[in-house]
Amino acid sequence: MKRLCTIVVAGCLLAACSHRPPADAGKPAPPSPAQVRAEAEQAWQFGDHASALARWQRLLELAPDDVAAWHGIGEAYLALGEASAALAAFDAVLARQPADAAAQEGQALALLGLDRHAEARAALAALATGGEAWRVQNALGLLADLDGRYDAAQLHYRQALTLQPENAVVRNNLGYSCLMARDYVQAERHFRDGLAQAPGSARLHANLVLALAWQGEYARALTVALEQQPREIALNNIGYVALLRRDYDAAIRHFEAALEASPRWYVRAAANLERARQERDAARRSETADGASLGSRGLSPG
Numbered sequence: 001m002k003r004l005c006t007i008v009v010a011g012c013l014l015a016a017c018s019h020r021p022p023a024d025a026g027k028p029a030p031p032s033p034a035q036v037r038a039e040a041e042q043a044w045q046f047g048d049h050a051s052a053l054a055r056w057q058r059l060l061e062l063a064p065d066d067v068a069a070w071h072g073i074g075e076a077y078l079a080l081g082e083a084s085a086a087l088a089a090f091d092a093v094l095a096r097q098p099a100d101a102a103a104q105e106g107q108a109l110a111l112l113g114l115d116r117h118a119e120a121r122a123a124l125a126a127l128a129t130g131g132e133a134w135r136v137q138n139a140l141g142l143l144a145d146l147d148g149r150y151d152a153a154q155l156h157y158r159q160a161l162t163l164q165p166e167n168a169v170v171r172n173n174l175g176y177s178c179l180m181a182r183d184y185v186q187a188e189r190h191f192r193d194g195l196a197q198a199p200g201s202a203r204l205h206a207n208l209v210l211a212l213a214w215q216g217e218y219a220r221a222l223t224v225a226l227e228q229q230p231r232e233i234a235l236n237n238i239g240y241v242a243l244l245r246r247d248y249d250a251a252i253r254h255f256e257a258a259l260e261a262s263p264r265w266y267v268r269a270a271a272n273l274e275r276a277r278q279e280r281d282a283a284r285r286s287e288t289a290d291g292a293s294l295g296s297r298g299l300s301p302g
Contacts, residue, residue, distance in 0.1 A: 031058075032062075033059055033062045033063050033066070036055055036058050036059040036062060037055075037059055037068065037069075039055045040052050040055035040056045040058075040059060040069075040072055041072075043055060044072070044075075044076070049076050049079040049080050050076075050080065052072065052076050053072075053073060053076035053077065053080065055072075056069050056072035056073045056076060057069075057073060059072075060073065065096065067093055067096055067097060067100070070089050070090075070092045070093045070096075070103075071089075071090075071093055071102065071103065071106075073085075073086075073089040074086045074087075074089030074090040074093065074103070074106045074110070075106065077089060077110075078106060078109060078110060078113070081113070083110045083111075083112075083113030083114045084110075084114060086106065086109075086110040086113070087107060087110035087111065087114065089106075090103045090104075090106040090107040090110060091107065093106075094107065101127070104123065104126075104127060105127055105133055105135060105136060107123060108120050108123035108124045108127060108136070108139065109135060109139055111123060112124075112139050112142065112143070117143060117146065120139070120143065121143050124136055124139050124140050124143070125140075133163075134160040134161075134163040134164040134167065134170065135160075137156045137157070137159040137160035137163070138156070138157065138160045138169070138170050138173060140153075140156040141153040141154070141155075141156035141157040141160065141170075141173060141174075141177065142173065144156060145173075145176075145177050145180060150177050150178075150180060150181035151181075153177045154174060154177050154178065154181075157170055157173055157174035157177060158174065161174070166197050167197075168194045168195075168197040168198035168201055168204065171190055171191075171193055171194035171197065171204075172190075172191065172194050172201070172203055172204050172207060174190045175187045175188075175189075175190030175191040175194065175204075175207060175211070176207060178190060179207065179210060179211055179214070182214075184211050184214045184215045185215065187207075187211040187214075188208065188211040188212060188215070191204050191207050191208040191211055192208065195208065202228060205224070205227070205228050206228075206229075208224055209221050209224050209225045209229075209234070209237065209238070210237075210241060212224060213237075213238045213241035213242065214241055214245065216245065216247065216250075218238055218242065218250060218254070221238050221241075222234055222235070222238055225237065225238065230261075231258075231261040232258045232259075232261040232262035232266055232269065233258075235254045235255070235257045235258035235261060235269075236254070236255065236258040236266065236268060236269045236272060238254050239251045239252075239253075239254025239255045239257075239258060239269070239272060239276070240272055242254060243272065243275065243276050243279070246279075246283070248276055248277075248279060248280035248283065249280070251272075251276040252273060252276045252277060252280065255269050255270075255272050255273035255276060256273060259273065
């Protein structure tokens with residue numbers, strides 16, 4: 001009987017050992033390419049470009065020839081400002097699918113980001129004849145602005161806005177083009193429209209301050225600037241626009257106020273104040289000399 005019990009116990013132990021789970025049974029199964037793709041797309045939709053990039057790169061490890069992964073990597077790098085890496089990704093797409101229009105567009109935008117303007121211009125011009133992507137029109141506008149062709153730039157931005165009416169980036173670019181063309185009233189309008197679409201945009205906010213200051217609307221500019229900027233920085237920036245406008249007295253007032261408002265010595269405002277005083281004094285000496293020259297010829301300086 002004792003021997004029989006021993007055999008039974010041994011048999012039970014053997015059975016238990018034979019049904020032991022595998023060593024990795026507790027580990028989660030690796031994600032499938034479809035799961036990783038879904039995670040990357042979700043991160044992109046939420047504006048988490050760094051996470052999207054990581055997931056696209058993971059997908060590429062699972063499927064090295066996945067064109068969508070290369071696309072996603074290129075777009076993510078563009079969004080993160082890494083134009084060189086974006087160009088490499090779009091080149092990888094085009095090596096596999098030479099006629100891929102989206103990759104051609106991304107390639108052109110990456111070239112623009114790398115300041116390879118001639119190549120970007122040629123690529124964008126070819127794309128503009130074959131499609132109506134808003135990014136192409138926006139990029140063509142940027143190139144036209146760089147050439148000083150502000151009317152042409154604004155046409156491109158408006159075309160982009162017909163395709164993406166709520167795009168605050170394009171609205172900002174249109175406003176800045178107007179600013180460079182010295183159409184400050186229109187610039188203000190476009191920056192305000194952009195802020196209605198993207199109230200938290202620091203770039204649109206700063207550009208609106210510039211547009212107001214360039215109109216000589218210093219008090220309005222200061223009111224807007226103080227919504228997001230420390231007082232001393234706002235005063236210094238507005239003073240600098242006044243200096244560029246050769247409104248020396250206003251510039252000096254703003255620089256002096258910036259120094260008073262700053263909790264510590266404001267080196268930039270002090271330097272700007274000195275420059276404004278020097279330019280004001282030089283302008284006065286020039287006016288005096290011109291008046292004397294007119295008087296010596298028997299002409300009234302007034």
